Amino acid sequence: MSMPRQADLQFLASLVEAGKLKPVIEREYALAETAAALGHVAAGHTQGKVVIAV
Known part of the structure; x- marks a missing residue:
């Protein structure tokens, strides 16, 4: 398993915040x-x- 780089995580977070990337949640338990x-x-x-909701 690879480890994500900080720059990659920041880029993905900026896409989520901008509404350009939306994770697909199939089901919540x-x-x-x-x-x-x-x-x-x-x-x-x-x-x-x-x-899994805590």
């Missing part, structure tokens, strides 16, 4: 549903990001 979230990802059904 509660913390208590973490096992279900991991199962969903492991099954290969994701087409966006899976969020």
